[in-house]
Amino acid sequence: MAAAAPSSSSKGSLREDLTCAICCDLFREPVMLPCMHHFCKPCISRYWRGTLGPVSCPQCRKEFHSKQFQTNFLVAAMVEKVRATTSDSYTKSLEKKLREMMESHRQRKENFILGVRKDKDLINVINRVGTDIKTRIKGEFQALHQILEEEKTSMLEQVTREQEEQLEKVQRHLEASESAITDLEENMQVLQQFSSAVDNIEPAELPQLRPFSHVDRVHHFDVDAFSNRYLAPLQYMTWRRMFKSLRPGLSPLTFDVDTAHPSIHVSRDKTAAVECDFMTQHACHSKRFLQCVNVLAAQSFHSGRHYWEVEVGSSAKWDLGVASEAVDRRARVKLSPENGYWTLRLRNRSEYWAGTQPWTRLQVSCSPQRLGVYLDCDERKVSFYNADDMSLLYTFKNGPRGKVFPFFSPCISDGRHGLQPIKLLHHPAESLHG
Missing domain, CATH: 3.30.40.10 (Zinc/RING finger domain, C3HC4 (zinc finger))
Known part of the structure; x- marks a missing residue:
């Protein structure tokens, strides 16, 4: 006191x-x-x-x-x-200190009020996102009917549990902030009373105040990370958990030979592409990549949601993702969204990167043999999954606009490892690990 x-x-x-x-x-x-x-x-x-x-x-x-x-x-x-x-200079000095303390408390109160407002806004966002996710999940599961009822219930409980955990964190921060504001207001009241009696103070001593409450930084809620765990190709993920194989399920892609760099050999059925030591004599075509060892799929997308899987095996390096139709195919350019590419890449056999500018290093627990690419044209998102267990690797939030093609690059080999083809899968693997 x-x-x-x-x-x-x-x-x-x-x-x-x-x-x-x-x-x-x-x-x-x-x-x-x-x-x-x-x-x-x-x-x-x-x-x-x-x-x-x-x-x-x-x-x-x-x-x-x-x-x-x-x-x-x-x-x-x-x-x-x-x-x-009792001198004028001392009184003015004391009044100045009181004003400074009052301003400090006022500023702290404003900061906490701002934090409370952000907490409340965050609670609304969490509730809204949680509600949207639940609605989306229910809609997806309605297409699968009663056979998926147990899976739907389990996932809804998981969303609710995570939502409640996030809300609890924010609520604790909110309560701490409001408590801190109460302490500051009481201190301000004491300072106000002390300030009004400053002329009568002899000898002068500043009042004892409540210690400042410690409040952690505002809890960060990653909306996209929360959403992407549940708004991926949900039906396909669920069916993969229930069945060893699913037909149809994947977009039946094939390689467009007319886009393949001369160092890329495409199989006869157009589902495998590998980098070769020799240059293949292809007909001249305006669609062909001339400087980079790249190839596109023959299929393109401009709306809706699409998912495909690629087998990379034990390759030491590769790039895959999507590319805009208008990318420059005659020049050597960096694979980045600014240049029309949204890609995932492997280097040195174990280093996984998102093709941002600069690159974003990814922490991958185990090297996937198969990669899944999920393209949501309407929401402009490109997501990459380990197709062995459907774990999310990375999501581009500001994806492409307009017409895009699935993109692949086996990269130039270093001669130390055997050549490994990139294969387009038309059916899921026989088992899903994890």
């Missing part, structure tokens, strides 16, 4: 005790007579001037044989302290 400010009565009593009875002002060079009464040295000297014989105390009239007194340094120090604390 804040210490109480000195009362005006105690202040008046102290000043009276330090006031000379002769000049009625604060002591100047206070001296003490044998009777223990105090006076200003100039005042008592002037009072006794011209007196012959015994002198007396102006207050108690006690007589003394000689003009004797002694300087009282303790009283002198108290007088100087009272005189200093």
